Amino acid sequence: MKKKAVSLLMVAAMAAGMVAGCGNNAANANGGTDAAADNAATQEAVTGTEAASGDAAAEEEAWSGTITVWSPQEDQDTGWLSQQCEAFAAEHPNWDITFEYGVCAEGDAKTTVSTDVEGSADVYMLANDNIPDLVAANALAELGGSYLDYVTGTNSESIVASVTYNDAVVAFPFTSNTWFMYYDKSVFSEEDIQSFDTMLEKGKVSFPLNNSWYIQAFYVANGCTLFGDGTDAAAGIDFSGDKAVAVTDYLVDLAANPNFINDKDGSGIAGLRDGSVNAIFSGTWDAEAVKEALGDNMGVAALPKVNIGGTEGQMKSFMGSKAIGVNPNAENMQVAMSLAAYLASEEAQTAHYEMRNILPTNTNISIPDDEIATAVTKVMTDTSIMQPLVTEMNNYWSPAENMGNAIISGEVTHDNAAERTEEMNTAMNTDLAQ
Numbered sequence: 001m002k003k004k005a006v007s008l009l010m011v012a013a014m015a016a017g018m019v020a021g022c023g024n025n026a027a028n029a030n031g032g033t034d035a036a037a038d039n040a041a042t043q044e045a046v047t048g049t050e051a052a053s054g055d056a057a058a059e060e061e062a063w064s065g066t067i068t069v070w071s072p073q074e075d076q077d078t079g080w081l082s083q084q085c086e087a088f089a090a091e092h093p094n095w096d097i098t099f100e101y102g103v104c105a106e107g108d109a110k111t112t113v114s115t116d117v118e119g120s121a122d123v124y125m126l127a128n129d130n131i132p133d134l135v136a137a138n139a140l141a142e143l144g145g146s147y148l149d150y151v152t153g154t155n156s157e158s159i160v161a162s163v164t165y166n167d168a169v170v171a172f173p174f175t176s177n178t179w180f181m182y183y184d185k186s187v188f189s190e191e192d193i194q195s196f197d198t199m200l201e202k203g204k205v206s207f208p209l210n211n212s213w214y215i216q217a218f219y220v221a222n223g224c225t226l227f228g229d230g231t232d233a234a235a236g237i238d239f240s241g242d243k244a245v246a247v248t249d250y251l252v253d254l255a256a257n258p259n260f261i262n263d264k265d266g267s268g269i270a271g272l273r274d275g276s277v278n279a280i281f282s283g284t285w286d287a288e289a290v291k292e293a294l295g296d297n298m299g300v301a302a303l304p305k306v307n308i309g310g311t312e313g314q315m316k317s318f319m320g321s322k323a324i325g326v327n328p329n330a331e332n333m334q335v336a337m338s339l340a341a342y343l344a345s346e347e348a349q350t351a352h353y354e355m356r357n358i359l360p361t362n363t364n365i366s367i368p369d370d371e372i373a374t375a376v377t378k379v380m381t382d383t384s385i386m387q388p389l390v391t392e393m394n395n396y397w398s399p400a401e402n403m404g405n406a407i408i409s410g411e412v413t414h415d416n417a418a419e420r421t422e423e424m425n426t427a428m429n430t431d432l433a434q
Helices: 030-042 056-060 073-077 080-091 106-117 126-136 145-154 157-162 196-202 210-221 241-256 267-275 282-295 334-341 347-356 371-382 391-395 397-409 416-434
Strands: 019-021 061-073 097-105 123-127 171-176 180-184 205-207 260-261 279-282 298-301 305-308 311-314 316-324 384-386
Touching: 030 282, 056 205, 056 311, 061 073, 061 080, 061 311, 061 334, 073 080, 073 196, 080 097, 080 347, 097 371, 106 123, 106 126, 123 334, 123 371, 126 391, 145 171, 145 311, 145 334, 157 171, 157 210, 157 316, 171 305, 171 334, 171 347, 180 282, 180 371, 196 205, 196 305, 205 267, 210 241, 210 305, 210 316, 210 397, 241 305, 241 397, 241 416, 260 282, 267 279, 267 397, 279 282, 279 371, 282 298, 282 316, 298 371, 316 371, 397 416
Parallel strands: 019 097, 061 097, 061 123, 205 260, 205 279, 316 384
Antiparallel strands: 123 316, 171 316, 180 279, 180 298, 305 311
């Protein structure tokens, strides 16, 4: 696509091309009249057809132009993105590609890309929970042919499901997206970490209670559900009744526990460093910081169980993936789709792990003796639920965050726990009832 130049946010230039801020329109050179005509024909077939099939004959056709790629800042600071793009270009000498890089965190993709699909990147990274909004905005091309075969043949069923929407695979997964527990092995034993309540007796536990991506772990542990198995929009969110009120009551006591610390703005990791915190709940992105803080005492584990109202239940995190998507308005669909596949390839995922500790989803990649990989595997198998891929999930986030904030501030008490829990549940399902 021909992009107009807009100077909203400029970041440092990189060797392979100019770097533009997330959401900027980058001024691209097109590939000439013939290439443009070929590209127009290609763009008519972006869902499961030749554009997404890895057709060798199409790849042999010469093309010259610009491909815009967006990724998190860290992938550019480490050089991972530019290295992979340059390696891709070297493998395709018939394609004279100029790369333009932009900064966009995976979780911001739905907001940024959906705002201006035609002006957004040809290839971009996304968190899988962004998929419903991106599909609704016609911002993701469906995979087909050898690309689809690659995704389904090298990933677990749960990872494939995380990038499947309306029975179509719409992105290339490259890492799982979930959270687990880091703890100080000098404070907690292997037996201690099986129980959240035992840990509170033995040491200081930090948890991001007012973060809606985390707080659901307690409600799900006591029988609350989100859209049935996560795919039934009509089932709605069930954070109602005695089971949910019992969780709210538990969290009121938790917030008042002197051994509990709400994790916000990096306070958990800061506490690990100075010894005022002995356990936190986070993901792979904090591995390096935790290792620096705890050294040989760093322990990693899946989620513990928790006793709510006399009943023990398993805490469960949301599980999803981070993936690479292709914009149906790409400058050249064949090149863009091939590049996205390359960025999620076995080689690129291995480099991602080596450079940034980003755990791969490709099942052909073996990572021996990695306790984080072991913990993530257990989380995905035993202590997580699939983050629902329904548009109605948008109704969940603010009410859950508001509940966490109100508990931390003391606005929610045992006296009003039932009322406030029902208000939260109603807010989560309001749009469903209209």
